[in-house]
Amino acid sequence: MSATGTIIQTYESLKKAAVGKVEALKQKPLVLVGTATCGRAAGALNVLQTFRNEISCRNLDVEVKEVGCIGHCYAEPVVIIAKPGFPALCYGSVDEGMAGRLVVDFLINDDPCYEFAMAALEPNDQFPTFADFPRGVYEKKIILADCGLIDPEDIDHYLAHDGYAALAKALTMDPAEVLEEIKNSKLRGRGGAGFPTGLKWEACRNASGNQKYVICNADEGDPGAFMDRAILESNPHQVLEGLIIAAYTVGAGQGYIYVRAEYPLAVARIRTALEQAREKRLLGESILGSNFNFDIKIFQGSGAFVCGEETSLIASIEGFAGVPNHRPPYPAQAGLHRKPTVINNVKTLSYVPHIIRNGSGWFKSIGTPDSPGTAVFALAGKVVSTGLAEVPMGTTLRTLVYDVGNGIKEDKPFKAVQIGGPSGGCLPESALDLSIDFDSLQQAGAMMGSGGLVVLDEDDCMVEIARFFLDFTQKESCGKCTFCRLGTKQMLDILTEITEGRGKPEDIDLLWELAEDIKAGSLCGLGKTAPNPVLTTIRYFRHEYEAHIQEGRCPALMCKELISYAIIPEKCSKLCNVCIGSCPVEAIYTRDDMLKAIYLDKCVKCNSCMVACPPQYKAVVKVSPPIVEKGGS
Amino acid sequence: MELQGGEAEMIYAEVEGVLQRHGLEREKLIPILQDVQSKLGYLPKEAMQQISEALRIPEVDVYSVGTFYNQFRLNPPGKHQIKVCMGTACHMMGGHIILESFERRLGIKEGETTPDREFSLERVACVGCCALAPVVVVDEKVEAKVSPIRVDGILLAFEIESKKSGEIEKLVEEEGRTQ
Ligand SMILES: Cc1cc2nc3c(=O)[nH]c(=O)nc-3n(C[C@H](O)[C@H](O)[C@H](O)COP(=O)(O)O)c2cc1C
Ligand code: SF4
Ligand code: SF4
Ligand code: FES
Numbered sequence: 159m160s161a162t163g164t165i166i167q168t169y170e171s172l173k174k175a176a177v178g179k180v181e182a183l184k185q186k187p188l189v190l191v192g193t194a195t196c197g198r199a200a201g202a203l204n205v206l207q208t209f210r211n212e213i214s215c216r217n218l219d220v221e222v223k224e225v226g227c228i229g230h231c232y233a234e235p236v237v238i239i240a241k242p243g244f245p246a247l248c249y250g251s252v253d254e255g256m257a258g259r260l261v262v263d264f265l266i267n268d269d270p271c272y273e274f275a276m277a278a279l280e281p282n283d284q285f286p287t288f289a290d291f292p293r294g295v296y297e298k299k300i301i302l303a304d305c306g307l308i309d310p311e312d313i314d315h316y317l318a319h320d321g322y323a324a325l326a327k328a329l330t331m332d333p334a335e336v337l338e339e340i341k342n343s344k345l346r347g348r349g350g351a352g353f354p355t356g357l358k359w360e361a362c363r364n365a366s367g368n369q370k371y372v373i374c375n376a377d378e379g380d381p382g383a384f385m386d387r388a389i390l391e392s393n394p395h396q397v398l399e400g401l402i403i404a405a406y407t408v409g410a411g412q413g414y415i416y417v418r419a420e421y422p423l424a425v426a427r428i429r430t431a432l433e434q435a436r437e438k439r440l441l442g443e444s445i446l447g448s449n450f451n452f453d454i455k456i457f458q459g460s461g462a463f464v465c466g467e468e469t470s471l472i473a474s475i476e477g478f479a480g481v482p483n484h485r486p487p488y489p490a491q492a493g494l495h496r497k498p499t500v501i502n503n504v505k506t507l508s509y510v511p512h513i514i515r516n517g518s519g520w521f522k523s524i525g526t527p528d529s530p531g532t533a534v535f536a537l538a539g540k541v542v543s544t545g546l547a548e549v550p551m552g553t554t555l556r557t558l559v560y561d562v563g564n565g566i567k568e569d570k571p572f573k574a575v576q577i578g579g580p581s582g583g584c585l586p587e588s589a590l591d592l593s594i595d596f597d598s599l600q601q602a603g604a605m606m607g608s609g610g611l612v613v614l615d616e617d618d619c620m621v622e623i624a625r626f627f628l629d630f631t632q633k634e635s636c637g638k639c640t641f642c643r644l645g646t647k648q649m650l651d652i653l654t655e656i657t658e659g660r661g662k663p664e665d666i667d668l669l670w671e672l673a674e675d676i677k678a679g680s681l682c683g684l685g686k687t688a689p690n691p692v693l694t695t696i697r698y699f700r701h702e703y704e705a706h707i708q709e710g711r712c713p714a715l716m717c718k719e720l721i722s723y724a725i726i727p728e729k730c731s732k733l734c735n736v737c738i739g740s741c742p743v744e745a746i747y748t749r750d751d752m753l754k755a756i757y758l759d760k761c762v763k764c765n766s767c768m769v770a771c772p773p774q775y776k777a778v779v780k781v782s783p784p785i786v787e788k789g790g791s
Numbered sequence: 792m793e794l795q796g797g798e799a800e801m802i803y804a805e806v807e808g809v810l811q812r813h814g815l816e817r818e819k820l821i822p823i824l825q826d827v828q829s830k831l832g833y834l835p836k837e838a839m840q841q842i843s844e845a846l847r848i849p850e851v852d853v854y855s856v857g858t859f860y861n862q863f864r865l866n867p868p869g870k871h872q873i874k875v876c877m878g879t880a881c882h883m884m885g886g887h888i889i890l891e892s893f894e895r896r897l898g899i900k901e902g903e904t905t906p907d908r909e910f911s912l913e914r915v916a917c918v919g920c921c922a923l924a925p926v927v928v929v930d931e932k933v934e935a936k937v938s939p940i941r942v943d944g945i946l947l948a949f950e951i952e953s954k955k956s957g958e959i960e961k962l963v964e965e966e967g968r969t970q
């Protein structure tokens with residue numbers, strides 16, 4: 159039999175067995191509990207245990223499985239129940255009590271408890287699906303499509319969803335043809351810079367030498383992003399398949415997944431995935447019966463943001479401190495151990511199987527001509543529906559925040575989105591109609607980054623957020639370049655002075671100059687982009703800087719040194735006392751007239767009393783500039 | 792830091808085991824340090840010396856790697872590790888208030904350990920649960936949407952637990968005496 163025939167036959171038999179197994183699962187009721195990290199934080203493991211206990215003590219014939227994350231983080235823990243005869247239903251904010259009820263009412267008694275359900279998974283005549291909500295209309299899921307629906311610890315679930323079909327197809331093609339397909343697709347790297355993946359692969363493929371490497375960058379250092387974690391925890395095989403195809407295309411024999419050590423569950427699930435892929439001969443010697451050999455190692459990063467940069471990532475794998483090196487030579491020519499090396503982000507690699515399976519034409523039909531495909535965002539901050547969203551490139555920020563994210567919490571006014579993390583910037587209301595793609599965001603002074611998107615409202619201080627990012631980059635600077643090391647420190651000091659009420663009028667210009675110098679004088683992307691949060695906030699929110707400097711006032715009432723807490727006498731109920739109990743430092747007292755008041759010198763500004771004061775009174779307020787106590791008391 | 796009796800031998804044996812499992816190439820340095828830390832809780836000076844000898848690389852190289860990465864600690868941690876997330880989302884949702892609450896309650900600053908070695912307090916950058924901000928990781932368990940009051944609750948739970956185990960110890964002791 160021809161090599162091609164062997165590959166296809168080997169794959170088909172794997173798939174057939176997998177489909178058989180998954181079809182068998184559908185014959186009886188199935189409960190899927192989302193136990194990715196954020197589900198666990200919300201109590202998913204207790205919910206899982208409740209389902210298991212209730213089902214076993216009632217002797218029900220029901221399968222319970224752990225899955226990853228469907229992206230609706232605001233509704234964690236999320237549970238999906240598929241019972242024959244009913245549409246598969248998704249339930250949000252499930253607690254142990256609700257789990258118990260679902261077992262009795264739905265699994266035993268056929269009442270699906272529609273009042274608790276969020277949506278059905280597929281169209282039916284009883285309950286709306288996700289596609290019937292605005293979020294579903296604007297989302298277009300490619301790489302998140304199976305996340306939260308398949309068991310990430312069972313390769314058969316991936317295989318049954320056409321998993322590894324692209325690998326089988328690629329192995330029957332010449333590597334040059336695979337490369338052509340990726341080039342045609344105009345796929346751009348999702349690790350931040352948007353570099354064309356096809357060109358990177360081509361450079362590596364054409365580089366001389368027969369020892370080459372491919373590396374998946376799962377360092378995800380942006381301190382406000384979690385897409386890569388969620389993908390690895392929810393569908394690790396999709397990433398592996400992309401990495402194997404990359405290796406086949408460029409001719410690499412060894413791959414690495416460089417993953418943050420802060421993501422223990424992702425590491426565990428990749429490890430399981432690797433073992434299962436080896437067992438099925440999708441990894442290792444003579445993959446799927448072809449003459450292609452390739453294997454993957456896990457390397458755990460150790461918590462340094464700069465290690466997301468390719469050259470320092472390589473230094474880190476080689477056992478050194480992660481300090482960036484000059485490029486060129488680019489890793490594609492001389493990377494790990496000076497051998498040609500392709501480094502791609504988790505999401506970039508996740509698109510690869512879909513492009514090979516569906517063709518580059520299909521991929522280009524989504525998104526914009528220069529940024530085809532989708533963009534994956536981790537929505538966080540003051541947005542109602544926090545979580546993971548995947549939208550076509552070219553979608554506006556407004557759609558993302560208001561339709562996909564359902565708007566701002568408590569209907570407060572929108573102030574800004576922070577996009578692209580420490581390398582990105584803050585964009586104001588006027589930028590909401592900007593189309594999301596690599597080039598438009600760059601023009602606005604921000605960056606696609608890896609996809610962290612934090613929504614800010616009137617309670618968020620723009621000077622403080624700039625200070626926060628500078629604090630981060632200053633700590634994370636590897637120290638190699640003087641401008642990056644000392645310049646960020648100087649900027650941080652100025653910003654700290656401003657947020658503490660000691661800013662000087664010339665500070666804004668000084669910050670601007672420093673920013674230009676750091677951009678020009680830094681070797682790697684960390685330094686080159688570190689000033690972006692400051693530049694964008696000055697550009698769009700200069701008045702907030704001026705309020706701090708000239709009036710000692712924080713308009714968002716966030717900077718601690720510039721606010722005081724106070725209790726409005728007319729609003730205080732006199733009798734409730736809740737604030738007194740909530741104060742950790744006994745700074746609230748009852749006056750002779752029974753009204754409550756705050757000892758300003760004792761108050762540590764912890765915000766507890768403001769949260770505690772019952773909504774019908776709302777008597778605790780923050781004021782800025784702070785109240786200055788008149789001498790004595 | 793002074794090691795206590797038997798500690799040096801224990802460190803030596805653990806490091807030896809880790810070295811044997813990984814082999815002695817430079818590329819193994821970071822995984823070796825990670826494993827040693829997960830066994831011992833930190834990287835003792837003695838362990839770094841031993842690793843430098845075994846891998847035949849200068850001690851200063853091991854030390855430079857050990858200090859470059861945020862994950863490594865050079866001092867023993869407390870019995871309970873409290874990591875307050877200081878990522879973007881958590882910071883904006885009041886993470887700094889939570890960190891301060893812990894600092895106030897424990898009487899230590901971030902990066903420190905209480906004198907009784909019960910608690911150590913650290914900051915981490917995003918643990919990937921931004922949607923549930925602000926987040927605190929207490930001994931590997933992720934606590935979501937933490938408030939200053941919850942901080943008291945977390946510490947109170949440990950207090951009750953240690954009191955309970957103290958009482959049980961006392962009971963066991965008393966029982967031993969009556970028998
Ligand atoms: C300071 C710094 C941090 C970075 N962090 C990451 C990261 O966490 N994940 C990532 O995929 N790329 C990161 N990058 C980008 C990588 O250097 C590299 O461009 C990317 O992994 C290439 O993959 P792509 O072509 O698929 O985007 C970072 C770059 C810099 C300068
Ligand atoms: S720009 Fe900063 S982080 Fe990058 S190499 Fe220079 S000093 Fe290091
Ligand atoms: S802000 Fe905190 S410390 Fe100040 S009065 Fe309110 S509860 Fe007490
Ligand atoms: S729903 Fe799980 S990462 Fe959010």
Ligand code: FES
Nearest residue numbers: 876878881920921
């Ligand atoms: S910012 Fe805290 S979990 Fe992401």
